[in-house]
Amino acid sequence: MTEQNRVSVQLQGLRKVYGDAVALENFSLDIAPGELVALLGPSGCGKTTALRILAGLDTDHSGQIIINGKDVAGTPANKRNMGMVFQAYSLFPTMSVLENVAYGLRVRKVDRAKRDARAQELLDLVGLGEMGKRLAHQLSGGQQQRVALARALAIQPNVLLLDEPLSALDAQVRTQLRDEIKRIQTEVGTTTLFVTHDQEEAMAIADRVGVMRHGVLEQCAPPQEVYLNPANVKVAKFVGAMNSLPAEVTSPTTLKIYGQSVNLRVGEGGAPTTKTGKALVRPEQLTLSHGDGSGPASATIINLTFLGPLTRISVRMTGDSSVLFISMPSALALDFPTGSTVNVEIRATSVLLDF
Amino acid sequence: MKRKLTPANYLALLAATSFFVFPLIAAFEFSLRVNLGKSHGFDNFRWVFQQEGFKTNLGVSFRLALLTAVAVLVLMVPTVVYLHLGGGRWKRMIEFICLVPLVVPVISFALGVGTAFPVFLQSTVYELSFLYVIVSLPYTYRALDVGLSSIPLLTLVEASRASGASMRQTLLFVIVPTIRSAVNGAVFLAIALSLGEFTLAVLLHWDTFPTWIANISQGHILNAIALSVLSLVGAWLVVVVMAIAPKSLRSNKTQEATS
Ligand SMILES: Nc1ncnc2c1ncn2[C@@H]1O[C@H](COP(=O)(O)OP(=O)(O)O)[C@@H](O)[C@H]1O
Ligand SMILES: [Mg+2]
Numbered sequence: 001m002t003e004q005n006r007v008s009v010q011l012q013g014l015r016k017v018y019g020d021a022v023a024l025e026n027f028s029l030d031i032a033p034g035e036l037v038a039l040l041g042p043s044g045c046g047k048t049t050a051l052r053i054l055a056g057l058d059t060d061h062s063g064q065i066i067i068n069g070k071d072v073a074g075t076p077a078n079k080r081n082m083g084m085v086f087q088a089y090s091l092f093p094t095m096s097v098l099e100n101v102a103y104g105l106r107v108r109k110v111d112r113a114k115r116d117a118r119a120q121e122l123l124d125l126v127g128l129g130e131m132g133k134r135l136a137h138q139l140s141g142g143q144q145q146r147v148a149l150a151r152a153l154a155i156q157p158n159v160l161l162l163d164e165p166l167s168a169l170d171a172q173v174r175t176q177l178r179d180e181i182k183r184i185q186t187e188v189g190t191t192t193l194f195v196t197h198d199q200e201e202a203m204a205i206a207d208r209v210g211v212m213r214h215g216v217l218e219q220c221a222p223p224q225e226v227y228l229n230p231a232n233v234k235v236a237k238f239v240g241a242m243n244s245l246p247a248e249v250t251s252p253t254t255l256k257i258y259g260q261s262v263n264l265r266v267g268e269g270g271a272p273t274t275k276t277g278k279a280l281v282r283p284e285q286l287t288l289s290h291g292d293g294s295g296p297a298s299a300t301i302i303n304l305t306f307l308g309p310l311t312r313i314s315v316r317m318t319g320d321s322s323v324l325f326i327s328m329p330s331a332l333a334l335d336f337p338t339g340s341t342v343n344v345e346i347r348a349t350s351v352l353l354d355f
Numbered sequence: 356m357k358r359k360l361t362p363a364n365y366l367a368l369l370a371a372t373s374f375f376v377f378p379l380i381a382a383f384e385f386s387l388r389v390n391l392g393k394s395h396g397f398d399n400f401r402w403v404f405q406q407e408g409f410k411t412n413l414g415v416s417f418r419l420a421l422l423t424a425v426a427v428l429v430l431m432v433p434t435v436v437y438l439h440l441g442g443g444r445w446k447r448m449i450e451f452i453c454l455v456p457l458v459v460p461v462i463s464f465a466l467g468v469g470t471a472f473p474v475f476l477q478s479t480v481y482e483l484s485f486l487y488v489i490v491s492l493p494y495t496y497r498a499l500d501v502g503l504s505s506i507p508l509l510t511l512v513e514a515s516r517a518s519g520a521s522m523r524q525t526l527l528f529v530i531v532p533t534i535r536s537a538v539n540g541a542v543f544l545a546i547a548l549s550l551g552e553f554t555l556a557v558l559l560h561w562d563t564f565p566t567w568i569a570n571i572s573q574g575h576i577l578n579a580i581a582l583s584v585l586s587l588v589g590a591w592l593v594v595v596v597m598a599i600a601p602k603s604l605r606s607n608k609t610q611e612a613t614s
Contacts, residue, residue: 055513077513078517078521090513092515092529107519151518
C-alpha cells in the first residue's frame with residue numbers, strides 16, 4: 001500500500017479556556033512529515049483539547065494551526081482530512097465493519113466498488129480481513145479499535161489523530177495493538193499525533209514524546225532524551241521513577257549528595273538560587289555495596305520487590321531516615337537481603353536539582 | 356429473556372384483554388345487524404362507502420398525516436440533535452416550549468391561528484398539519500430526546516465529521532439510522548394524531564375524515580358503529596404497514612450499498 005500524504009503540522013501558541021479554567025496555554029508543537037508524536041500527561045492536562053483543536057472539532061481557541069504551510073483556521077472539521085480514533089468506542093452501530101471503514105469514502109462520493117476494495121485493503125492491514133460483514137457489537141474492544149484505525153486511515157488522512165485509543169483495553173491487547181499501530185504507522189507513513197496518559201505506551205510508540213502538565217507542553221523530545229535528559233524538574237518527576245536526595249550546592253557545576261560529589265545539570269529552570277535542594281536521581285542511577293554502618297551514605301535494606309529481570313530495593317538512609325528506591329538486575333540483588341547494611345553510591349553523570 | 360407466566364398472570368391478562376375485546380366483538384356484531392336486528396349482513400358497511408365524501412375526506416386526512424410526519428422528520432430531528440450537541444443553553448427553554456401544547460387547550464390555539472398564520476397557508480387545509488406538528492410536540496420531542504440520550508451522540512458525530520461528512524450526511528447516514536426506532540415512534544405519534552384529530556379540524560372548519568365521520572353518523576347509529584369498526588381496522592393496517600416498511604427498506608439498503 002503506497003500512501004503519498006506526507007504532511008507537516010505546526011501548532012503555534014494555542015490557548016484554550018473553559019470559563020476560568022485554562023485547558024491549554026501557549027501550546028506550540030511542530031510535527032515533521034511522517035513523524036509520530038505522543039502527547040503524554042496526566043488526565044485533565046489538556047491532551048484531548050489539543051487534539052480536538054487540531055482536528056477542527058474545537059474552533060473556539062486562539063493560536064494558529066498550520067498544515068503543510070497553510071493556516072487551516074477557516075477549514076471546518078469535515079474538510080481537514082484528518083483520521084481520528086477515539087478513546088470511546090465510536091463505530092457506527094448500524095453499519096457493518098466494512099461500511100464503517102468505507103464511510104469516509106462514501107461521504108466523499110467514491111463509487112461503491114472502489115471504496116469497498118479500499119476498505120477491504122485496510123481491514124486486511126489491521127488484521128480483520130474476514131470481519132467485514134459483522135456489526136460493531138459483534139467485535140471485541142480491541143477489534144473495534146482496529147476497525148476505528150482502519151476507518152481513520154481509509155481516507156488517506158493528512159494527519160492521524162489517536163486519543164487514548166488503547167486505554168479501554170486490557171493490558172495484553174493493549175501492548176499488542178500498540179506495537180501494531182506503530183508498525184502500521186511506519187508502513188503508511190502518516191503524520192500522527194497520539195495522546196496517552198501511559199508513559200510506557202508513549203515511550204514505546206513515539207518518535208518524540210511531548211510531556212504536558214496543566215495545559216503546558218513542558219518538553220517534546222525523543223523518548224530517550226525525555227527520560228535521560230528531562231528539560232526541567234517537572235518532566236523529570238513525571239516521567240519514570242525518581243528519588244529526591246538532599247543535596248548541597250558546592251560550586252556552579254557540582255553538588256554534594258550523601259558525601260559524594262556529583263555533577264549538576266542546569267535545566268530550563270536556570271542555575272540554583274539556593275545553597276541546598278533535592279537532587280533528582282533515578283533508581284537505576286543508584287547502586288549498592290556492602291557497608292559497615294558508618295559514613296554518610298550508609299543505609300539499611302528494608303524491602304525487595306522482585307520484578308522479573310529487575311529487582312526494586314528500598315533502603316532507609318541511616319543519617320536522615322529517608323527512603324530511597326534502587327533498581328538493579330535481580331541476579332545482583334541476591335547479595336543484599338532485607339536488613340543488611342549497605343552503602344549507597346550515585347552513578348549519574350549529572351543530575352537536576354529541585355530547588 | 357422469557358418469563359414463565361403463572362396462572363395469576365394469565366388471569367390478569369385475560370381480564371385485561373376481555374376489557375378491550377368484548378366491546379369490540381359487541382360493536383362488530385352490532386354493526387352487522389340489518390333489518391332492525393332480524394338478520395346479519397354487510398349493508399351498514401356498504402352504506403358507509405356510498406356516502407358522499409368518503410374518499411375525499413379520507414384522502415385529506417392521509418395527506419395531512421403525511422405532511423405532518425414529514426414536517427416532524429425535517430424540523431424535529433435536526434432540532435433535537437442540535438439541542439443534544441451543545442445547544443445546552445436552549446435545552447431547558449425548548450423542553451418547556453415542547454410541553455406547552457399539553458397545558459394550553461387546543462381551542463385557544465385554534466383562535467390564534469386564523470390571524471397568526473401566513474396568508475398563503477390560511478386558506479389551505481394544510482394549515483392544520485402545522486398545528487398538528489405543534490400539538491404533537493410533547494410526544495415527538497420526548498421520543499426523540501429519549502432516543503438520542505441512549506446513544507453516544509457526540510462521539511458518533513465527531514467520528515463522522517472527522518471522516519469528512521457534512522452535518523446533513525451525518526444526520527442521514529449515522530444519527531437517524533442509529534435512533535431509527537425513536538424516529539419511527541415520533542412519526543407514528545404524529546401520524547396517529549393527525550389521523551384522529553377532531554377539535555382543531557372542526558374549529559377551523561375543515562373537513563377531515565374524523566369530522567366527516569361525526570357528520571354522517573348523526574342519526575345513523577348502526578352505520579356509525581360500522582364506521583368506527585372500519586376506522587379501527589384501517590388504523591391497524593396503517594400501523595402494521597408502517598412497522599414493516601422501515602424494516603424492508605433497511606434490508607434493501609444494506610443489500611445495495613447504503614447510498
Ligand atoms: N467541555 C468542557 N467544559 C469545561 N471544561 C472542560 C471541557 N472539556 C475539557 N475541560 C477541562 O479542560 C481541561 C483539559 O481537558 P482535556 O483536554 O480533556 O484533558 P485530557 O485529555 O488531558 O485528560 C480539564 O481540566 C477539563 O476539566
Ligand atoms: Mg482526554
